[in-house]
Amino acid sequence: MVEKRKPLAVKEAIERVLKYSVHGESEQVDLQQSYGRFLAVDIIADHPVPPFDRSPYDGFAIRSIDTKYASTDHPVDFEVIDEIGAGSVSEFTIGEMQAVRIMTGAQIPSGCDAVVMLELTKVFQKAGRDYMSLKRSFNKGDNISFKGEDTQYGNILVKKGAYISPGIIALLATFGYAKVAVVKKPQIGIIATGSELLDVDEPLVPGKIRNSNSYMIDAQARRSGAEPVYLGKLVDDLKKCYEAVKVALENVDFLITTGGVSVGDFDYLPEIYKRLGANVLFNKVAMRPGSVTTVAEVNGKLLFGLSGNPSACFVGFELFVRPIIRTFLNSERAHLQRVTAILEEDFLKPNPFTRFVRGRISLTAGKVVASPIGLDKSNVVTSLADANAFIVLPGGTRGYKTGDNIDVLLIDDQTGSEFSWAESFK
Amino acid sequence: MVEKRKPLAVKEAIERVLKYSVHGESEQVDLQQSYGRFLAVDIIADHPVPPFDRSPYDGFAIRSIDTKYASTDHPVDFEVIDEIGAGSVSEFTIGEMQAVRIMTGAQIPSGCDAVVMLELTKVFQKAGRDYMSLKRSFNKGDNISFKGEDTQYGNILVKKGAYISPGIIALLATFGYAKVAVVKKPQIGIIATGSELLDVDEPLVPGKIRNSNSYMIDAQARRSGAEPVYLGKLVDDLKKCYEAVKVALENVDFLITTGGVSVGDFDYLPEIYKRLGANVLFNKVAMRPGSVTTVAEVNGKLLFGLSGNPSACFVGFELFVRPIIRTFLNSERAHLQRVTAILEEDFLKPNPFTRFVRGRISLTAGKVVASPIGLDKSNVVTSLADANAFIVLPGGTRGYKTGDNIDVLLIDDQTGSEFSWAESFK
Structure with missing residues (x-):
């Protein structure tokens, strides 16, 4: 029977x-082995980024007030009292009409409130001392990456359950995660x-x-x-x-x-x-x-x-x-991502039951378009090789025409979705 | 200087x-280790798929001609002379008003040209013999998966350079690639x-x-x-x-x-x-x-x-x-995939040089939309964690408004693109 x-x-x-x-459960893996894994814990900023005011350019750190009257006609000269590379900290506090030669990434010296790009300056020597001159004025804060402007102390940077991408790896390294708690x-x-x-x-x-x-x-x-x-x-x-x-x-x-x-x-x-x-x-x-x-x-x-x-x-x-x-793996978006697409080919069969048709979506001229691949028999192996989506045709519908809006589920995507998508199915 | x-x-x-x-160069890896690698050679079908005419359903293999006069009022009886599961081959050639009980995936017995689904039949015994009856007619070829209907012998199934997806793995297994040549x-x-x-x-x-x-x-x-x-x-x-x-x-x-x-x-x-x-x-x-x-x-x-x-x-x-x-890795689509997207936020800065703005694209209501993420300073680490695209703003342009069509490059996508995309950049 x-x-x-x-x-x-x-x-x-x-x-x-x-x-x-x-x-x-979670386990600790080396940072280099964490790509493609899923975070077991929230990643929290244990220091601000940048961790100090720093220079985004090669140039000179100055006091902006000293540039107030600088112009093409009236270049202003600064005495260069120190030179610091990234990783070094100047021991000087600069005074009136003084400057510090500073490299990209280096900490802004005490007393300075702006950075002048190297290309905008002219360097010279006078009486055995180093000088530079510039021809325009700068405002307080010009060309400074401020402490914490990217991330404040205590921010949640990435939530647990996140898929660890190269961008997240950069964050983990920045915050000292030589080992990472993954699921x-x-x-x-x-x-x-x-x-x-x-x-x-x-x-x-x-x-x-x-x-x-x-x-x-x-x-x-x-x-x-x-x-x-x-x-x-x-x-x-x-x-x-x-x-x-x-x-x-x-x-x-x-x-x-x-x-x-x-x-x-x-x-x-x-x-x-x-x-x-x-x-x-x-x-x-x-x-x-x-x-x-x-x-x-x-x-x-x-x-x-x-x-x-x-x-x-x-x-x-x-x-x-x-x-x-x-x-x-703690993901909050455990399901395939559902998106709306425009059908590129007629699919005229009625759908007594919800149908998941192997298909290919492509992003063309700002639109998401989808077309079914090959035969739709359940034993067709070859079409699986080309599919990057399921076209979802809900049960009880009578077939779809070119240009119709349809739901598709993305197969290759790591982003995922909450369970909202099934609401539209029978 | x-x-x-x-x-x-x-x-x-x-x-x-x-x-x-x-x-x-290429190297051989076990099939299970080939996921995510790139094919070093074309994969060619060394046999047709299906390799033989087979039944896609559980039911009875019959001669369609014997059902010609079957109807609700006039059920037709068939003697069941054999039973075969998937993987078995019947030794019988069926004759008039005979049937073979057949399971999903089994080879169609000699003499049969259609399969009747089990649900449409009634089985019974008479004088110690097995019978089934049915109430409608069938055509030649009904419910048969024909040899080669999916893939013919000699077809190129997947080209070298392809990213090996689960669907391609299924193909490789079907065609006997216990070892796979990958780059x-x-x-x-x-x-x-x-x-x-x-x-x-x-x-x-x-x-x-x-x-x-x-x-x-x-x-x-x-x-x-x-x-x-x-x-x-x-x-x-x-x-x-x-x-x-x-x-x-x-x-x-x-x-x-x-x-x-x-x-x-x-x-x-x-x-x-x-x-x-x-x-x-x-x-x-x-x-x-x-x-x-x-x-x-x-x-x-x-x-x-x-x-x-x-x-x-x-x-x-x-x-x-x-x-x-x-x-x-032999890929013919070595570059990031470029797609057109609709800008969701103003980006009013002029672009003296081509700008690659970290952004997020999403597929919303059939459209590809993109928005820049956070600050656009080159030292901003945190925005890299969220970006899934670069928004490309060509050099010499004067800023873009919400709703403008823009080019984006997909970062997470494995599909890739030929080098067409750069044509639009300065």
């Missing part, structure tokens, strides 16, 4: 999964099921295909910030599958299986969930591809049963597994 | 650098110069700042696909700097220095280039920030002299170093 399954709306399915989200990567176990699966290095034989989903998920997990743990490929044997899943669940943070979740006679996952005493959150979602996506929970640990079809598997990962990984 | 330098247009500066671009990462040496620089783990002292550029470049290099090699931090000592640069050049593919390229008394890089007998491609670029960016070449090897100011350093890397890294 075919089991009757009631499809759950995408939004509700995601919400059920999110109820079991957990936050990961430990969650370990994602991956098990592929199906007697039709060959290893990647096996030659093709009739009726069989190579296991591509495990490797694809491995890379999706890395992109999401997780550490994939490949646990092997299983033939359709209930006992072996059950044992493998049971053992795996104990050793990873989350477990993904691919295949075996449908209603076929060799789809053993439903029976495995039963034997594990798992709480099946749902086993059918009102979406294409990926309607058989199943998520279950055992003692608070999530078990994702993704479809064996590559595209359905891909979508299932991005919609359900990615937000769990990103929440683990 | 202050050396007079003639600023070179950004486009010409980049073109001069590209003349010295080289392509890297060796170029080794990018990084030397920071400046007596004002403290190590990240040193406490702040008057006049000094922590070395942030090395770590920032380290991460930028990783993002670009290179392997950074940090070679230390040097005080402003000509002899030591010269020795360090000379040795470094021999051990890396490209060398980056930060600081020391300006016209200050302690800016030793110009003298070092002289002693090395380097061919200085340019030492001033008509852009802000980063006007002092210098690139030199010694025996065909490039030496990038980036500014010591964090923002100028950041821009210099993305404009000049990134395309050299990406070209090394």
Whole structure:
């Protein structure tokens, strides 16, 4: 008998999964190893930036008042009493008509309130002493980078959960973080099921295909910030599958299986969930591809049963597994970023269920445009290679035309989104 | 005396650098390690996908001609003569009014030309034999994924130089690439110069700042696909700097220095280039920030002299170093992607030189909008953490208003671009 399954709306399915989200622990890594990780703590300024008034240019530090009457016709001469490079501090306090030769980044000497760029001066010597002259007036504060003008002491610079970019690394270095507290990567176990699966290095034989989903998920997990743990490929044997899943669940943070979740006679996952005493959150979602996506929970640990079809598997990962990984990593924007785009091609099929069509968005003449890629069959592997977005066509709609506004989810983007986007889906 | 330098247009500066671009060698890595690397060879389909006609559903494989008169009023019965799972091949050739129970992914048995989904059938037994009945007609080819419908034998699936995404990994697995030929990462040496620089783990002292550029470049290099090699931090000592640069050049593919390229008394890089007998491609670029960016070449090897100011350093890397890294990695889109965006805030300063303003683009209501971030001073570190784009304001323009179309370069994007974008700059 075919089991009757009631499809759950995408939004509700995601919400059920999110109820079991957990936050990961933190670990210290070297600054150089922190690129692409997620901050475990807020980064707070423990000193102002700049830490002192400093010169943004090579030139001379002066008292602006001494330039008051300077002009092209009346150049004014200053005695140069010291020379300081970046990293040095002048011991002098300058007086009337005196100047200090100063390099980019050096601290403004005591008594000075402006910097004159080298190019605007003329240097000369007189009676064995150094002088410079200039031909225009300057105001108090001219060409000075003031202490704290960039960042004040105590500011939150970056919030925990942020994806560590090169710009954030520069900040971490500036504030002395030789070690950085990042969230430990969650370990994602991956098990592929199906007697039709060959290893990647096996030659093709009739009726069989190579296991591509495990490797694809491995890379999706890395992109999401997780550490994939490949646990092997299983033939359709209930006992072996059950044992493998049971053992795996104990050793990873989350477990993904691919295949075996449908209603076929060799789809053993439903029976495995039963034997594990798992709480099946749902086993059918009102979406294409990926309607058989199943998520279950055992003692608070999530078990994702993704479809064996590559595209359905891909979508299932991005919609359900990615937000769990990103929440683990403390991200407040755990979901794929949703943006509005303009459809570049007709998509006239009706959508009884919400459809996630592989597509490509491009930014053209100030607009976000999207077009579907290739065939939209769930077993089409090649179109996954080109896709950078899912075009979302909500259930109950009757097809879309060129020029229509549509929602798309960005696949390659690290920015992410809060969960607002699902509001528009059925 | 202050050396007079003639600023070179950004486009010409980049073109001069590209003349010295080289392509890297390839190396074999395990499929799981290939995510984020760049393909060294084209990937060609050595078999069609699907490799055989197969069923995309659980159901029954039949001869469509036998369903010709089936209807709700006249159900038609089929004898089920075999059952095959994915990975198995039926040994039978079916005859009139016969069917084979077939699982998702299994090969279509000989003689069958359509698949009926399980949900549309009723199964029963009669005289110890299995039967199923159905109530509608099917056409030849219904519910069959045909051999080669996704990809034909010999197709180029992905071109060399492609960034290996999870979708491409799925393809590589499907086609049996247990090992993947990727381009060796170029080794990018990084030397920071400046007596004002403290190590990240040193406490702040008057006049000094922590070395942030090395770590920032380290991460930028990783993002670009290179392997950074940090070679230390040097005080402003000509002899030591010269020795360090000379040795470094021999051990890396490209060398980056930060600081020391300006016209200050302690800016030793110009003298070092002289002693090395380097061919200085340019030492001033008509852009802000980063006007002092210098690139030199010694025996065909490039030496990038980036500014010591964090923002100028950041821009210099993305404009000049990134395309050299990406070209090394065989990418045909070695440059940052340029897109047109709509300015969200006035930027009224005139632009004597082409300006690269740190900004944030967002995709809002189908449009690409951009706004500058914070102050636009070249020493502002914190705004780098939030920037995801450079807003490009060409030299000679008089400021821009909200709603104006502007060019932006995407920093976080892996897609890249050919060199078309610079055409619009002065």
